[in-house]
Amino acid sequence: MITRRMLLSGIAASAAAAGTGLTLASGRAGAAQRPTSAAETLPLTVVNKTGQFGNASVWLYIVGNDGHQQVRVTPDGALAPVAASDNGADGFADYAIPLAANGDTRLTLPRMSGRIYVALGAKLKFKVVTDGAGKAALQYPAGWVSGDPNYQVMHDCAEFTFNAAGMFCNTTMVDMFSVPLAIRLTGAKDQTTGALKDGARAKVFSDLRAVDAYQKLIVGDDLRVIAPGHGMGAGLFAPDYFASYIDRVWDTYGSKDLKVTTNAGTFTGRVSGGRLSFTGPAAVAFDKPSTKDVLFCDGALAAPNDGTTGPVAAILGAGFNRTTLHDTAAQPTADPAAFYGEPVTHHYARAMHAATADGKAYGFAFDDVADFASYIQDTAPTGITLTLTPF
CATH class of the missing domain: 2.60.110.10 (Thaumatin)
Incomplete structure (x- = not known):
């Protein structure tokens, strides 16, 4: 795909x-x-x-x-x-x-x-x-x-x-x-x-106005709402917004396993020496991400098209943005009822869904x-x- x-x-x-x-x-x-039957x-x-x-x-x-x-x-x-x-x-x-x-x-x-x-x-x-x-x-x-x-x-x-x-x-x-x-x-x-x-367009704006950290992302009289990553670059969104949640994830998986399943198989990870390191189909490891990394799914969460590190990075990125990573040690999480349940979460994505x-x-x-x-x-x-x- x-x-x-x-x-x-x-x-x-x-x-x-x-x-x-x-x-x-x-x-x-x-x-x-x-080759397929797709036309010109x-x-x-x-x-x-x-x-x-x-x-x-x-x-x-x-x-x-x-x-x-x-x-x-x-x-x-x-x-x-x-x-x-x-x-x-x-x-x-x-x-x-x-x-x-x-x-x-x-x-x-x-x-x-x-x-x-x-x-x-x-x-x-x-x-x-x-x-x-x-x-x-x-x-x-x-x-x-x-x-x-x-x-x-x-x-x-x-x-x-x-x-x-x-x-x-x-x-x-x-x-x-x-x-x-x-x-x-x-x-x-x-x-x-x-x-x-x-009526959902208007509700997107009203939902985000109700969350203090996201209010400044709205441009004009509901002209548009800017994604928080870009808002951060414009000084409209806190650069440490996800820091507390990232810390909780890193602390949690310093003492227990995090399992991530991709098409390549199941990877088992632990935080050690400041890095989240996985064994399994391949050895992959990630530095502790920043809020910017989480919002852009880049930096420490960059996903190369390699079939191993890339899919694990994508699942970790989704877990951070949906704030399911801390409470669910088997990823990815497929139940949308579990998404965006934390006070500190990607409320912009929540409103869009x-x-x-x-x-x-x-x-x-x-x-x-x-x-x-x-x-x-x-x-x-x-x-x-x-x-x-x-x-």
Whole structure:
């Protein structure tokens, strides 16, 4: 399965230009291709059910890479490389695809990996810059950075990889949440994910306003809520928020075993010398993580694609974010009733999962552990529908 971590393996923070956006690096995104019946193109339907914005006030952007270069999709469905010459007099590239004047918008999606952005009320400003290799690279919106030119624009995105192996896609709240989106993928199966319960967008904001540590993550009059990791970088979230819980986990497993089961088998770990060290199918060890490591599932919890350390790191990351790790010595935990039960927990992810109709969301990068991510895939896709659901 192409998880979000694999799908987005090419996305990295950029110091280009003002250093406020993301650039999508050329190179592999997703798993290796394998022969299937996936077509060269896929019908994409965009449905506007916001109830607050007419089609004329909504713009679409399909951007990413094709495995060789950074690309964008034109309104007629063509795949075009991004180029610095696309930047206009204002310094930004207008890659907007307007919605149909009325009804649903039907487009053609070529093979690529990237994001489908939606902007409501105003267009987004993308900028083509030059990366370290001298190639054209696209600087993405960063709604968690107050100096970003798109900070005041309501926008959000879905992520996907469409290649010879099929379609792999998700809705994501890993960076921020603003526009409720749902994906329907048809093909070998008919699947939907990302849909919110009635009134859930407003409840996300009210739930987070009720938690002191998370109140500052809300931007404007419910324009968006920023994920706590990015909030920490902006000085809006405590850098030691998870410290007490991390200490409890480290203290607990200094005197008893922690067992983590992956596809490779069961690993048995103990904290010794400040490190959580596992034996089993392979010897793997982890330094004590920081709050930043937990929120970004990186640093001490980085997950290499090696089949051993990576899966254990992912399960540990999920256990920290869901705060199940201290009380449950056999991981991963698959009962959502046990998630987010501590006072110090990932309340942002909790609110996102509570909002969705199927209980699945991408509140943090390892939310795919035990299949709780808003992710679907099909190796023989026939169509995809992105719906801007009611607010």
